[in-house]
Amino acid sequence: MTLDAQGILAAVTIAIYVPVLLISFKLVAKHRSIGWILLLVFCLIRLLGGSLLVAAEDITPVNTSLYLGGYALEASGLSPLLMSTLGLLRTVSQTPLGESRYNRLFYLLKILATGALVLTIFGVSDSGTSSANAMRQAGVLLFALLYIIITGICLILWSRVTTVMRYRKELLKAISIALPFLAVRTLYSVLSTFSSSTFSLSASSTPSDSDLAKFNIVTGEWQIYLVMGMLMEYAVVILYAVAGLLLPLDQDYKSSDFNQEAYPLSNPQY
Template sequence: MTTNSLKPRGIIASVEIAVYVLTTLFVFISKTRYRIEFRKQGGWVYLILFLVLRITSCVLVIVLELTSNPTIGLVVAQVTLTAIALTPLLSAAIGFLKSAAKFGTGQDLPRFFVYALRLSKLALLAAIVIGIIAGSDLANGAESVSSANNGRYLTKVSALILLGVFVSICVYTAWFLSHGNSLGHFRTIVIGVGLSLPFFLVRIIYSILSAFTLSGSGYFSGGVANKFNTINGSWPIYLVMAVLSQFFITVILFIAGVAMQKDIPQRYQNEQDLENASKESAPDSSFSFLLRRLR
């Protein structure tokens, strides 16, 4: 098997791997330092998921560029990971907003808001499933015209779903900011999500342009119209609109998440300790009320 040298996308992928491995390390250092409980804060879980997916995707980019005759399975994996890359970041933004409400107000969100957030998550799940199917069809597009057509159609659907979720996050952020006084210090994470929205918009525009300019057999067809192609389009456009926008989103959410963690009262982080202590002593009514509020 002969090998090739890295092209610009492969070099970009190499830098991404180094950056995102360090970012993952910082996340786990922050977990230890600030006692972050990932299972109670969905934003961190989705942020880590994005980092893992992105590192894996970058590794596949390098392998594809160094391999003269890559297998169809390798191509499908790369195309699929590229198609679903943005969904964990959108989920992370939603998760951090929910955490801000939980720790900032100590109260449950309005029911309609809970349903709206759940609907957004279901939409993102649908976008992932559609993206996986679309990636598989597009990777096989050179062998089947029907697969290429179906893949292009599903890619457009997935991109439009992401746009819809992005609009909903804008609405959620505006609503949280309008109730900023009740959030206290946790307004910081909401502001962080707000600052990430322009970069989300750039990334989603790139996804939409990529989806609606696909032609021929899919990702592997050439032409000027495919300069937004995520696989073999213009690498400067890819660098600015896809890679850098995702990086800035990650950095902003990470910094805002750490800032939020610093503001979480120690009583929330030691909730289990308080419950254990309550079993060993006879708490008065005020302490019982505190425990109920903490739950």
Template sequence: MAVYTPSMAVAVLLMFRHGFNKSAGWYFIVIFYLASIHRSLRRLIITQSIELSPLYLATLGLLGRLLTDIQRTTHTAMKVKFIKFIELILLVALILGIMGGVNNSSDLIKTGVYKVATESKVASALFIFCYIGIVVSTILISLNASHASPGEKRILLSIAVSLPFLLVRLLYSVISTFSHGTSFNILSRSVAVLVCVAMIEEFIIIIVYEGTGLTL
């Protein structure tokens, strides 16, 4: 609550200050906070499968904003269509993650045994693919970063700083999906592992993105 409450307020502020067209990176942060509120075991399991989506979408939203700014003054090999393609794959991963979370929780309630649904496994694979796509997009956009407006260049730096933390958060999600070990399993996971390998990374990404938004 100490982190989420002020960060949520900043995200809402950024949405209004930047306007809807330029706020893709921040209204997905608001969605992330709303998705992170767990009220039941079923919701916890479902959210575990899709919590990466808003962070990915926030990153893609910022990349799209930067690319649009660059394309005002120069031609780029990187196209907005590629970012939209990644968003489409991410949407499929989100849907499969929800389906897998529902099936996982239903099986757990019926049998008392937690089994990972095929949909959850496919969703994890798609999240890995989307992360690679984000990295490729960042590299391609960086080739034309010199044509960006002075302020907008900060977006590229914020994404570059956040990508390693996003990777760690992705690894935690993937391991949680496929591992039956007590440290990562969703039902018996270690609080220390959760904090160090998931929550801190989320906090850093949010702080970096919102800090950048406040300076733009």
């Protein structure tokens, strides 16, 4: 089997996400919270998408459904990564009573992320129409908006860091370090989506701007996809996985020197 550049990258994706998937199962069992569950979902999406693209290159005659499925998963993978970040921030914002201070906000943002994902999936699956292109663009812009809001939440938590419990402060540091990588990954999705008037598996789609054509996930330059796409999101995943393995978040509730008065914002805020 001979793979082209995209096929090789898909095979590499499978290889690097298998160990992270196993770690993600451990993190879900350890922490049992939505942020780690969504990290597991992201790893599954990357493995499935990579497998479809590798299989597509191995099958003769060409099966466009496999390519479409693989690239659709690639395009929608940003959603669980952003939602995982959101879930981890929710963990950071928990009070000593185990409640999030911003439950209503996180609920609304979950709806926003779900809506962006639905628009992206429908835009890819019905790629031959102008309305599908509008849905893809609307979806990715919602992802960009979600990233901006996530950054804002992170800044708010830092401004009130004295109210954040000990190990959750360390998790907040990991999320903050991951944000620049996540920004580049989100930017790549925006540029890729606006690089073509349709989501096509051939080079015949009409570029909306020649300068953006190189960012196209299907027909663009694989080096850009490798750096802005694969490496950026993998850096985020590794940061979250390492933080999840090292931080005993449950110990925040078992600390012998826990002082309720040290957390004046422990009551839920909306």
